[in-house]
Amino acid sequence: MKVYIETYGCTFNKADAQIIAGVLLENEIDIVDNIDESDVIIVNTCYVKLPTENKVTYKIQQLQQKYPDKKIIVSGCMVEIDPEKLEKIGPDCSWIGPHQLNKSADVVNATYCGDVVRECGFSKESKVGVPKLDDGSLIHIIQICEGCLGACTFCCTRFARGPLNSYPIADIVGEAKEAIENGACEIQLTAQDTAAFGRDSGEKLSDLIKEVANLEGDFRVRVGMMHPKNILNDVDEIIEAMKLPKVYDFIHLPIQSGSDKVLSEMRRGHTIEQYLDIVSKFKKEIPDITLAVDVIVGYPTETDDDFDMTVDLLKKIKPSLIHLSKYQHRKGAISSSLPEIPPEVMKKRSKFLSEIKSKITEEENKLLVGTTQNVLVVEEGSKGGFIGKTDSYIPVIVDNVELGSFVTVKITDATATYLKSELL
Template sequence: MKVFIESYGCTFNQADGQIIAGNLQENGMVLVDNIGEADVIIVNTCYVKLPTEDKMTYRIQKLKKEYPDKKIIVGGCMVEIDPEKLNKLGEDISWIGPHQLNKSASVVNASYCGEIIRETGFSKESKVGVPKVGDDSLIHILQICEGCLGACTFCCTRFARGPLNSYSIEDIVAEAQEAIENGACEIQLTAQDTAAFGRDSGVKLSDLIKEVANLNGDFRVRVGMMHPKNILNDVDGIIDAIKHLKVYDFIHLPVQSGSDKVLSDMRRGHTISQYKEIVSKFKKEIPSLTLAVDIIVGYPTESDEDFGETVKLLKEIKPSLIHLSKYQHRIGAISSSLVEIPHEIMKKRSKFLSEIKQEITKEENKELVNTVQNVLVVEKGSKGGYIAKTNSYIPVIVEDVELGTFVNVKITEATSTYLKSELLEE
């Protein structure tokens, strides 16, 4: 039997797709890159935003129309968040919930034989150390925990991922070691909230980072998104861990709004004062730090004054990366009962922040022009050349290098999203 898998969304969901592939291959199924060759198509969905929901819906409908003779199975967050809509897309579609990946082969077998199987519900089963089939990338995604401790009013992902379930440090380190031995040069520690790791088992994220970073080999560790409220218990420990030579000087610390009132309405669990204190500590101890933030523009209770506070915060902390999202209702989310602000206002605010984002990030990157950077070459560029990462996790375009190697480059040009460079002779 031949199976085609396509995964959407976050790094964690990409890793889920690798687990599905590993389970199928372990059970004798053939994975194909050409959808036309497949007997079964698996769509591993993302459902975080409304445009993504529309994209998933359209994709499933299109596949059913274009490939009426192939079996289609849906996995990912859509399965748990919106089974009603999924059912309307076809009563003949089988499902694999994100906590039921170990049953992937049985669902595919049953579906191929004409049965409709829908595996859903939460599980405490670990996703570490299980068979995985990646894309031969030098980047290894390592899931350290699933679920979260949050109650954010705008989020529907928590309904798919459930309560926090941290995996064993020993198992995580063992998988990292195996990946490095197999040629991985970048280990990405990922979760819905890496800062929540161990809060249910009594261990700390900082200890995990250090154990992975202390493994033998030439590699870098990237730590995924951390919720500010959960980093508060171990700020100094995490700073110390990120100072390790093998860990990128990078943190992804979503703030979502610069207004304490809006943060309270969102049930974020932290204040702007606490957030700025965290950022200040990191930047003081790690001057080369790359700070990535997330901002939701136009939350239903966001006034002009609240928006002004967000502008003020961004200009003050000057993050190197800013991810902007216009607010939209999500199924099951508490904020969906609120009245959305006029879309013209939301659009205007988003455009204003986008311009600020371009200014801040380009200015930050400009400071690196004419500097010499030791970069890790991680992947081929889509338009030629190679993509490398500085120690601060900033992407650099470089020519004529070997994947998986560290090289010295001189930065020649800066944009708001990446750097250009020339290779220096050894």
């Protein structure tokens, strides 16, 4: 039997797909890259935004029409967030919930034989040290915890991922060590909120970072998204851990809005002053830190003044990476009961902030033109050449290098999203 897996969404979901594939391979079920060769298709869904929901919904319907003789299984967040819609568009599809990945082989075998099987519900099963597909990538993803402590009004992902479940540091370090020994040169520590790690188990993110970063070998560690409210009580120790030479000088710290009023209505659990204090401490202790932020444009209660505060905040903190999202109602989210702002207002604000975003990120990147950077080459470019990451995790285009190598380059040009370089 041959299975094709198509995955949408975040780094965490990609790791889920690797686990599904690993479980299948362990049970002597083949994974194929060509959908036409497959007997069973797994669509690993993301549901965080409406455009992604529309994309995966269309894909499931399209696959049923195009491949009527193939069996289709849906996995990922849609299974837990919107089973009603999934039942409507795919009544003959089997399901694998995000917490039931260890049952992937059973679901595939039963579905192949003509049964409709639906494994859903929450579980405390660890996702560390389990079988994973070795796809030859130099980047190894480790899920350090699942779920969150938040109650954000706009979020539906928490309904799929459930309450916080942190995995033991010893297990995470063991998987990282094995991955490095097998050739990985970048370890990505990922979660819905890495800053929440250990709040349920008594362990600490700062200790985890230190233990992974102190492993032997030539590699880098990237720490994933941190919720500002959960970093507040451990800022100093996390900064000390991230100063270690093998940790990228990079922090993903979503802000969502520059207005305290809107943050409160979003139930984010922190203030702008607290956020600025965190950013200030990181920039003081790690001057070359790359700051990545998330911003939601047009939350239902966002006024023109609230929006202006967001613009002013971005101009003040000057992030190197800005992820913009237009607000849209999500299944089960509290804010979905509120009236959305007028479409023309949303369009105007989104366009303006997109222009501000490009200007800020390009200006920040252009400050690096002429500098010498240490770069880890992690993947091949889609248009030729190679893509590396500076010590501050900024993408760099490099030519005539080997994958997995550390090289020194001179930055020759910059755009809003990446740097260009010449090898020294």
